[in-house]
Amino acid sequence: MNQPIRAPRGVKDIIPPDAMRFEGILRETEEILLLGGFQKVLLPLFESASLFTRSIGGETDIVEKEMYTFQDKGGETFALRPEGTASLLRAAIEHRLADISRVSRLFYSGPMFRHERPQAGRLRQFYQVGAEILGPLTPSDDVDLIAIIHRMAVQFRIPEWTLLLNNMGCPRCRPAYRTALVGYLKDHFGELCPTCQRRMGTNPFRVLDCKVPACQPVLEKAPRITDYLCDRSRAHYDRVREELDVLEIPYRPEPRLVRGLDYYTETTFEFTSGALGAQSTWAAGGRYDGLSKDLGGPDMPGVGFAAGIERLWLLREAARTLPGAGLPPIWVTVFPLAPLARPKALRLVTALREAGIPAVGLFTDQKIKAAFRQAEHDRSRFLAFIGEDEVESDTVQLKDLVKGEQVSVPLGDTLEIARRIRMSLLPEEKEHSGSV
RNA sequence: GUGAGUGUAGCUCAAGGGCAGAGCACUGGACUGUGGCUCCAGGGGUUGGGGGUUCGAAACCCCUCACUCACCCCA
Numbered sequence: 269m270n271q272p273i274r275a276p277r278g279v280k281d282i283i284p285p286d287a288m289r290f291e292g293i294l295r296e297t298e299e300i301l302l303l304g305g306f307q308k309v310l311l312p313l314f315e316s317a318s319l320f321t322r323s324i325g326g327e328t329d330i331v332e333k334e335m336y337t338f339q340d341k342g343g344e345t346f347a348l349r350p351e352g353t354a355s356l357l358r359a360a361i362e363h364r365l366a367d368i369s370r371v372s373r374l375f376y377s378g379p380m381f382r383h384e385r386p387q388a389g390r391l392r393q394f395y396q397v398g399a400e401i402l403g404p405l406t407p408s409d410d411v412d413l414i415a416i417i418h419r420m421a422v423q424f425r426i427p428e429w430t431l432l433l434n435n436m437g438c439p440r441c442r443p444a445y446r447t448a449l450v451g452y453l454k455d456h457f458g459e460l461c462p463t464c465q466r467r468m469g470t471n472p473f474r475v476l477d478c479k480v481p482a483c484q485p486v487l488e489k490a491p492r493i494t495d496y497l498c499d500r501s502r503a504h505y506d507r508v509r510e511e512l513d514v515l516e517i518p519y520r521p522e523p524r525l526v527r528g529l530d531y532y533t534e535t536t537f538e539f540t541s542g543a544l545g546a547q548s549t550w551a552a553g554g555r556y557d558g559l560s561k562d563l564g565g566p567d568m569p570g571v572g573f574a575a576g577i578e579r580l581w582l583l584r585e586a587a588r589t590l591p592g593a594g595l596p597p598i599w600v601t602v603f604p605l606a607p608l609a610r611p612k613a614l615r616l617v618t619a620l621r622e623a624g625i626p627a628v629g630l631f632t633d634q635k636i637k638a639a640f641r642q643a644e645h646d647r648s649r650f651l652a653f654i655g656e657d658e659v660e661s662d663t664v665q666l667k668d669l670v671k672g673e674q675v676s677v678p679l680g681d682t683l684e685i686a687r688r689i690r691m692s693l694l695p696e697e698k699e700h701s702g703s704v
Numbered sequence: 705g706u707g708a709g710u711g712u713a714g715c716u717c718a719a720g721g722g723c724a725g726a727g728c729a730c731u732g733g734a735c736u737g738u739g740g741c742u743c744c745a746g747g748g749g750u751u752g753g754g755g756g757u758u759c760g761a762a763a764c765c766c767c768u769c770a771c772u773c774a775c776c777c778c779a
Binding site: 274277328329330333334351380382384385386387388389390394395396397398463477527529538539545546547549550551552553573574575576577578579580605606635636637638639640641643644651653655656657665667669672674 | 705736737738770777779
């Protein structure tokens with residue numbers, strides 16, 4: 269009758285102790301970006317829907333079928349953000365954070381929303397950390413950005429990672445390639461799957477991504493964008509490749525790498541891993557030299573990437589490099605053995621918290637055995653109990669549940685109690701270290 | 705949006721038309737204020753939901769929902 273309400277499909281609760289680990293991944297990823305000189309921007313979770321149709325492209329799958337759009341009470345159409353680059357560019361333009369005269373390095377993190385069928389490594393609400401470099405860029409900026417993701421692969425020990433690299437050309441050279449590609453596909457129309465036959469007319473570049481086995485022989489011999497690049501794009505691509513070699517970052521040229529967002533130009537890349545399921549990309553991005561101008565901002569190049577945190581979780585779990593859950597949530601459980609000890613227990617809990625010790629009182633009529641069990645369940649390191657004898661002598665029994673040692677300490681000497689607890693949990697920390 | 709597989713106790717799983725079970729976890733006791741080990745006892749379920757077939761359904765059929773994986777798409 270009273271059905272419990274469940275989380276929406278494709279939306280996951282991250283519960284203890286995983287939440288601390290998840291935030292650890294977020295933090296460690298952001299620390300790498302901070303080392304790269306990026307500054308954080310906090311962006312809204314929803315935007316005008318038109319921001320995304322203008323940037324990502326109205327005929328992409330993301331906008332066409334996956335976006336959570338809604339009208340607010342004023343009748344305006346908004347959308348939960350399906351990605352971060354559009355929002356960040358919007359904010360950069362709005363607040364004049366970037367222009368062609370100087371380089372800006374900005375990053376964001378948080379949940380993104382796409383209405384997709386959930387699958388391994390694919391959720392409807394998922395977390396991304398992304399970074400963008402805006403301004404007067406050179407191919408070296410593309411390489412620098414890739415080097416930062418490479419740093420993640422190394423530091424997190426991402427298993428079986430591969431960097432796929434391509435250059436999609438620019439508005440000058442892409443039309444010629446499109447003509448050549450469509451011409452070729454028309455010649456082999458009968459050999460293509462129905463989806464490819466349809467896409468040939470709507471979005472021929474996407475045909476290159478087809479995974480139907482029967483299409484593969486045709487696609488293998490299809491014209492490659494890299495053979496149609498104009499001189500500038502050709503030079504751009506060559507520079508990126510040379511500088512990746514200088515940094516000794518291995519990559520695989522992937523002339524068929526097409527990204528699903530229309531704003532990409534020139535350099536595009538994907539970091540994949542064989543250790544993930546079908547959703548093998550864990551970080552991806554590229555150049556988007558026309559985006560800022562398209563959004564009404566300065567005519568200014570940009571290059572960026574986004575990484576999927578849930579996918580990083582899966583990979584780091586496989587690599588056994590998941591961050592720890594940190595210190596136990598509760599360091600000491602204070603248990604009054606008799607009702608008359610409750611006021612003193614309450615006071616001790618409060619005093620310990622003021623001394624910086626995570627403490628809880630266990631106010632129950634259960635027996636002491638239940639207190640031990642509760643403390644174990646909470647991973648509480650200490651059990652402090654106050655019974656009739658302790659009320660009489662104004663002391664507390666402080667027991668280290670790991671070492672089994674127990675001492676009697678004067679109840680009023682909160683600092684001594686706090687010191688003993690801190691010493692056991694933070695053996696590294698020196699007593700009264702000057703700071704704070 | 706399409707397809708396949710799976711839904712039984714908090715968790716992992718049995719029972720394949722005839723009494724809904726085990727292990728772990730949980731609660732109590734042995735052990736009045738000292739946990740983990742051991743032993744004993746106990747609580748827990750409309751077998752995801754709804755309908756149908758049948759004397760009888762967890763099992764067979766239909767619908768539906770959820771989960772998982774894949775297609776697709778992407779981080």
